Amino acid sequence: MTAYVFPGQGAQFPGMGKDLYEQNEQARALFERANEILGFRITDIxxxxxxxxxxxxxxxxxxxxLHSVILALTSDNFAPDMVAGHSLGEFSALVANKTLDFEDGLKLVFQRALAMQKACEINPSTMAAILGLDDKVVEDVCAGIDEVVVAANYNCPGQLVISGSNAGIEIACEKMKEAGAKRALPLPVGGAFHSPLMEPARAELAAAIESTTFNTPICPVYQNANALPSTDVAAIREQLIIQLTAPVRWTQSVQKMVEEGATKFIECGPGKVLQGLIRKIAPEAEVESI
Known part of the structure; x- marks a missing residue:
């Protein structure tokens, strides 16, 4: 079985999507429609x-x-048996499996981005990558800190991103090193994504999600918050709302997809971050880009 996977924030690079725009008429029309929906020429940026x-x-x-979804929509051989996306990528996955249409997906992503930006301004906060520790050790260290600090992204064995207040992350990085972490690296991000500090954004996004039409998907989506497959529209909607303040269980999602028959993973979007993670989670699986 083939799983299509979609990257999240951090996969961007200057010039992304330009070849697609120039070489594919359908892609060009979708990019121009996106410019209209957003009210500014995102393609120029x-x-x-x-x-x-x-x-x-x-x-x-x-x-x-846009890069991820337009790649999927204009691909000749796009035939997923299952889909998943890392954080933001979950929205791309839901357009790819027809749960959301292109325009609604883009509007939700833009609302999500603005809501998260606002939440970052309310609660100055950050994230850090912890390398070389077991998940349980990282969770225990976070639990012992008298600040908001939580496990945010279970990326692959030995790589877990934590999220929290500026002071909490600073304390956590020191304690992680004391506990034996190979690296504890603060990340250049605007806030504590996938933590309780995103609650203002979750509340705002929930209203937008509740008022958006969701369709029956063509294949299961493995969602970040519970790492389980779903084709049930009500359950997908609920998990998408929970996602902003809950950890991204990427390791567990990939393991579950393999357990349920995935032998090939195709990354659809900018960069190759997910391919690298999947090779560490499921070395027996075939991985490639669209």
Whole structure:
């Protein structure tokens, strides 16, 4: 069985999607429709902008979504048996498996980006990558800190990203090193994604999700918050709302897909981050890009 996977924030790069726009008429029409929906020419920033311009959350999230989704929609052989996306990539996956249509997916992603940006301004916060520790050790260290610090992204065995207040992350990095971490690296992000500090964004996004039409998907989506497959529209909607304040269980999602028959993973979007993670989680699986 073939699983299509979709990357999240951090996969962006200057010039992303330009070849697709120039070489494919259907892609060009979708990019131009996106410019209309967003009210600004995101394609100008994607194709000609700097890395710093692309880093703004209000640009990054729709840019990665567009690159990923348009690749899927214009691919000749797109036939997923299952889909999953890392954080933001879950929205791309839900367009790819027909749960959301293109326009609704883009509108939700843009609302999500703006809501997250706002939450970051309310609660100055950050994230850090912890390398070389068991998940349980990382969780225990976080639990022992008298600040908001939680496990946020279970990326692959030995790589877990934590999320929390600026002070909490600083304390956690020191304690992780004391516990034997190979690295404890603060990340250049705008806030504590996938933590309780995203609650203002979750509440805002929930209203938008509840008022959006969701369709019956063509194949299961393995969702971040519970790492389980779903084709039930009500359950998908609920998990998508929970996702903003819950950890991304990527390791567990890939393991579950393999357990349920996935032998090939195709990354659909900018970069190759997910391929690298999947090779560490499921070395026996075939991995490639669309």
């Amino acid at each position: 994607m194709f000609e902008g700097t890395a710093d311009e692309l880093k703004q959350t209000r640009v990054t999230q729709p840019a990665i979504f």
